[in-house]
Amino acid sequence: xxxxxxxxxxxYDLRQRIRRSAWTRTTEGLAPGYVQANLAILPRALAPDFxxxxxxxxxxxxxxxxxxxxxxxxxxxxxxxxIRTDVPRYRVxxxxxxVEEVEDISALWRDDLVTFAIGxxxxxxxxxxxxxxxxxxxxxxxxxSVYYSSIPCVPxxxxxxxxxxxxxxxxxxxxxRAIQITSRFPAVHGAPVxxxxxxxxxxxxxxxxxxxxPTEVMPxxxxxxxxxxxxxxxxxxxxxxxxxxxxxxxxxxxxxxLNSRLSVF
Numbered sequence: 001x002x003x004x005x006x007x008x009x010x011x012y013d014l015r016q017r018i019r020r021s022a023w024t025r026t027t028e029g030l031a032p033g034y035v036q037a038n039l040a041i042l043p044r045a046l047a048p049d050f051x052x053x054x055x056x057x058x059x060x061x062x063x064x065x066x067x068x069x070x071x072x073x074x075x076x077x078x079x080x081x082x083i084r085t086d087v088p089r090y091r092v093x094x095x096x097x098x099v100e101e102v103e104d105i106s107a108l109w110r111d112d113l114v115t116f117a118i119g120x121x122x123x124x125x126x127x128x129x130x131x132x133x134x135x136x137x138x139x140x141x142x143x144x145s146v147y148y149s150s151i152p153c154v155p156x157x158x159x160x161x162x163x164x165x166x167x168x169x170x171x172x173x174x175x176x177r178a179i180q181i182t183s184r185f186p187a188v189h190g191a192p193v194x195x196x197x198x199x200x201x202x203x204x205x206x207x208x209x210x211x212x213x214p215t216e217v218m219p220x221x222x223x224x225x226x227x228x229x230x231x232x233x234x235x236x237x238x239x240x241x242x243x244x245x246x247x248x249x250x251x252x253x254x255x256x257x258l259n260s261r262l263s264v265f
Contacts (some may be wrong), residue, residue, distance in 0.1 A: 014030055037254075038117070041116070054118065056154040060165075075245050090105050119262075121144070124188050124189065144166045148164060165194070184263045193226065
């Protein structure tokens with residue numbers, strides 16, 4: 001299996017590699033410049049409630065696009081997208097329980113399924129790095145730290161549950177700059193939802209992550225917490241829909257959209 005991306009790889013190029021199973025690992029750092037998306041795939045009967053859930057909770061669930069029922073394409077996000085094959089790893093949920101992880105969902109596809117593509121923090125990490133901010137999880141080659149917080153999402157129909165948050169530590173001056181940069185990208189989570197004092201949002205031990213990998217916080221640093229696109233998975237656990245497919249954390253849909261086009265100023 002080829003684990004070396006070609007030079008100047010586009011979102012389309014990477015999707016083709018994923019489709020033929022030439023890449024099955026996480027997508028962070030791949031196809032630089034291109035927007036990556038979290039996924040939630042649900043039966044048509046639940047789609048209106050979930051779309052409203054995203055509108056009510058734009059920090060963790062900024063909606064980039066949704067599909068027609070039964071259509072695996074997302075033409076607004078890129079050419080020739082097939083959501084059944086173009087993500088490196090998927091999670092399959094039944095009645096709120098994670099039952100398996102797979103690399104292809106063609107055999108699970110149904111004519112009533114609707115795909116929701118949700119903004120991803122990989123898009124705002126690029127301008128932070130370009131500005132000289134250090135991101136320890138990237139430097140150490142592990143996924144970002146994700147926690148299931150005590151911050152409640154605004155419910156919609158059957159959907160309710162806690163917000164998932166991703167954490168990145170910074171020295172105070174860099175934390176201010178990180179807030180300024182990410183505020184420019186509301187379509188991919190925007191500014192943090194909390195900083196410092198993790199116990200105030202239900203996180204008692206930063207070493208115990210719910211997804212991803214622990215990230216050390218140095219004595220002169222403060223943790224910043226952003227709304228996270230893993231939130232649909234915490235909501236699925238709480239709401240227990242009969243069937244749902246999501247991405248596996250870190251294994252994103254890489255689109256043809258450019259991160260630079262998401263900046264609002």
